[in-house]
Amino acid sequence: MGALSIRDLNVWYGKQHALKQINAEIAQNQITAVIGPSGCGKSTLLKSLNRLLELNEQVRVEGQVWLDGEDIYRRDRDVTEVRTRIGLLAQKPFPLPMSIYDNVAYGPRIHGLARGNLDQIVRAQLEAVGLWAEVRDRLHSPATRLSVGQQQRLCLARTLAVEPEVLLCDESTASLDPISARGIESLIRTLRDRYTIVLVTHDIDQARRLADAVLFMWLGELVEYGPAQRFFEQPQEALTQQYLTREIG
Amino acid sequence: MKQVRRRRVRRALEEQCFLWLMRLSLLGAVGVLGMIVGVICWRGVGALSWEMVSSLPEGGFYLGREGGILNALVGSLYLACGATVLALCLAVPVVFYLHTYASKGRLRHSVRLALDILWGIPSIVYGAFGFAWMVSLGVRASLLAGILTLALVVLPILARTLDEVVEMTPVLLRESTLALGATRLEWMGVLLRQSLPGLLTAILLAFGRGIGDAASVLFTAGYTDNLPDSLLRPVASLPLAVFFLLGTPFPEVQARAYAAALILTAIVLGVSTFAHLSLARLGRYVIR
Amino acid sequence: MVVVGVAAALLLRSLPLLSTFSLFELWGGQVWQPMRGLFGYAPFVAGSLWVTAVAMAVAVVPAVFSGIYLAEYVSERGRGLLKPLLDLLVGIPSVVYGLWGILFVVPLVRDWIGPWAEQTVGDGLPFWGRTSPSGYGLLSAGLVLGIMVFPLIVAVTEEVMRSVPREMREALLSLGATRWETTKCSVRCVGLPGILAAVVLGFSRAFGETLAVMMTVGNVAQFPSTIFDPVYPLPALIANNYGEMMSVPLYEAALMHAALLLLGVVVVFNVGARLVIERLVRRIR
Known part of the structure; x- marks a missing residue:
């Protein structure tokens, strides 16, 4: 469950061709890192995977993204269903302006996932991100009072509470302090068994630490992708070599 | 599932x-x-005819004879212009002072609150207020009194809009200007240039509101069939012209009220459109 | 300070009245006969409140909906077209609305809504039995006022909803919420104080509106028994009688007191609403 297949994906912002003919397979239960310099289209690619790009009106998307044998861009496809199955952890933690409890409970509530045992779901998700012990006696205080690192973990719990199959992480550690960032990283690693994870990062070392497979993007094009080991040890393209040795980017 | x-x-x-x-x-x-x-x-x-806008009401105008509403047209322009200029003279220094010298939030907050409340006060209350003054000072309805009252109506609109415009200036602009060694007065100059388009919009907005407001000038500016020739004489205005013409029992006179209303609407819409267009044009040199 | 100044001046001018009657007599009094020295404000206050209530009932829900729709669903280009239009409409003078009321709303109420109400609903519903055949009355004035404050509420609501952070929208959508659910949540969590402020703005505007109301409301000092009855709101009272007020003793003071009353209601309502709004904001943060 949760394998993604990107086929001939093209994205335009107005006249600017932001993603050029992307083709890639993202295997299930693996961490796939998308790396590249800023402005290369990493985030665009990520947001095209759960159709969040459509919020921007100038955007035009062509091509297909298949999730378990079905194109998520098919005309009659229900967007909310796609977004339920493909969750997103944003760059900056953005807790909803409600209580800690409601933040986690929001998703299950609207989807009608849990009649009666909402408390258990909230507890389970908060435990999964290691936040339960810290917040158990202030579940109903505003989520914005948490520290930034805690907020990001809360956002992760919120995303997981709707039981997605794919987890997209958009530089989710970039705006955190090093210790919280490490915390999120190890969390992501533990999630690998249950989710397909696509991780955008500009931090090559992070990709090295986490990734099973790597996509390297450059100016809107997919330069190279493959298993992490081969990618880092024997990059095929000259551009990749230069980027990994930090000559460019 | x-x-x-x-x-x-x-x-x-x-x-x-x-x-x-x-x-x-x-x-x-x-x-x-x-x-x-x-x-x-x-x-x-x-x-609507050329005569309507180019001549004064003559004898029997309100019974259906010849004449126009030039008196009201000119009177309204005088009133609205005077009030806008007066309110501008008050609002600009206040707002700019608030944003350059009184940078601590408390004063700004309370001034804003006061302006919001003032904005909410019905214009007829201002009218009664102006009238109360006139009675105690023993003056009759006049252009001056009308302008003063109308300025009160327009002031909160102008000041609040302006305040919002200035509020939008990026903090970075302020910091980089002051970092160049500019005094606060010089910063005020930069601020002025930055908020010029907004200022123009605010002025036009206030003018539109002023020209359409009837309740405040009802007591204070009076009504007359003549062109205003002195600040101390009564003056006619378009909204009141509409109202009075409509109050007559003759259909052909009432039709003139429709025409007057059309002229009034056209002026307001014209001003408003102009404000939008100028905002789009002038906005080019503004840092966002 | 200006507010206090205005209030003080009005108070000063209405002192002669206040020294003759007690506040209770004035505010509770039901008879308004200046010639006999009777000044009862109750029917006027009631008239003002009723007209405003009808206007708000007509305007608030559609206006808030429209504002939300404009902010959340309309495309960039459509918004660029509709917003200036709304701004234009906010600026149309009240006399023009009043004129439209006389030309359109009053005949509509007289020839269509009135007879229809008489035939179908009639006395079955409270306030719908028809008594006034002229068309001038509570319903007409309320409709005109409602239309008048509509663009105002829409414009403010739209602004409020646009200020909802984009990250929040993205966060909700990626949880699989529909756009409507996203909107609902943004309204509840972020937009509510602002929308409340918009409604208050509309209320102040409607409560103090003079000409448009005066032209359509019928101006009969009474407590309305049906929605078609003419009433006599405070601003209309002041505006209608300014000419003759000098000749009758205490009349001027009485009108000044009416203005003071009007001011009082609007200011109290505004300040009260602001307190509520600030509370809400604090609870959300």
Whole structure:
């Protein structure tokens, strides 16, 4: 469950061709890192995977993204269903302006996932991100009072509470302090068994630490992708070599 | 799983319901508002003539004889211009002072609160207020009194709009200007240039409001068939002209009220459109 | 400070009245006969409140819906077209609305809504039995006022909803919420104080509106028994009688007191609403 297949994906912002003919397979239960310099289209690619790009009106998307044998861009496809199955952890933690409890409970509530045992779901998700012990006696205080690192973990719990199959992480550690960032990283690693994870990062070392497979993007094009080991040890393209040795980017 | 799917259908249905509800209300309202303009145009155009805008009411004008409403047209322009300029003289220093010297939030907050409350006060209250002054000072209805009262009506609009415009200036601009060693007075100059388009919009907005306001000038500016020749004489205004003409029992005179309303609407819409266009043009040199 | 100044001046001018009658007599009094020295404000206050209530009932829900729709669903280009239009409409003078009321709403109420109500609903519903055949009255004035404050509420609501952070919208959508659910949540969590402020703005505007109301409301000092009855709101009272007020003793003071009353209601309502709004904001943060 949760394998993604990107086929001939093209994205335009107005006249600017932001993603050029992307083709890639993202295997299930693996961490796939998308790396590249800023402005290369990493985030665009990520947001095209759960159709969040459509919020921007100038955007035009062509091509297909298949999730378990079905194109998520098919005309009659229900967007909310796609977004339920493909969750997103944003760059900056953005807790909803409600209580800690409601933040986690929001998703299950609207989807009608849990009649009666909402408390258990909230507890389970908060435990999964290691936040339960810290917040158990202030579940109903505003989520914005948490520290930034805690907020990001809360956002992760919120995303997981709707039981997605794919987890997209958009530089989710970039705006955190090093210790919280490490915390999120190890969390992501533990999630690998249950989710397909696509991780955008500009931090090559992070990709090295986490990734099973790597996509390297450059100016809107997919330069190279493959298993992490081969990618880092024997990059095929000259551009990749230069980027990994930090000559460019 | 089945339950979730059924719920999804219900959620989509709910969205569609509200979507149509919202569309309907917007459509209905836009339709009605368009109709207002339509009705005014349709009824007004018939009675509109060059004579209407170019001549004063002559004897028996209110019975259906010759004449126009030049008195009201000119009077309204005097009133609105005077009030806008006066309010501007008050509002600009206050707002700019608030944003350059009184940078601590407390004073700004309370001034804003006061302006909001002032904005909410009905213009007829201002009218009564102006009248109370006039009675105690023993003056009669006059252009001056009208301008002063109208300035009170317009002031909160002008000041609050301006305040918002200035508020939008990026903090970075302030910091980089002051970092260059500029004094606060010089910073005020930069601020002025930055908020010029907004200022113009605010002025036009205030002018439009001023020219359309009737309740405040009802007591204070009076009404006359002559052109205003002194600050201390009464002066006519367009909204009141509409009101009085409509109050006559003769259909052909009432038609003149429609025409006067059309002229008034045209002026207001013209000013407002101009404000929008100029904002788009002048906005080019503004840092966002 | 200006507010206090205005209030003080009005108070000063209405002192002669206040020294003759007690506040209770004035505010509770039901008879308004200046010639006999009777000044009862109750029917006027009631008239003002009723007209405003009808206007708000007509305007608030569609206006808030429209504002939300404009902010959340309409495309960039559509918004660029509709927003200036709304701004234009906010600026149309009240006399013009009043004129439209006389030309369109009054005949509509007289020839269509009135007879229809008489035939179908009639006395079945409270306030719908028809008594006034002229068309001038509570319903007409309320409709005109409602239409008048509509663009105002829409414009403010739209602004409020646009200020909802984009990250929040993205966060909700990626949880699989529909756009409507996203909107609902943004309204509840972020937009509510602002929308409340918009409604208050509309209320102040409607409560103090003079000419448009005066032209359509019928101006009969009474407590309305049906929605078609003419009433006599405070602003209309002041505006209609300014000419003759000098000749009758205490009349001027009485009108000044009416203005003071009007001011009082609007200011109290505004300040009260602001307190509520600030509370709400604090609870959300």
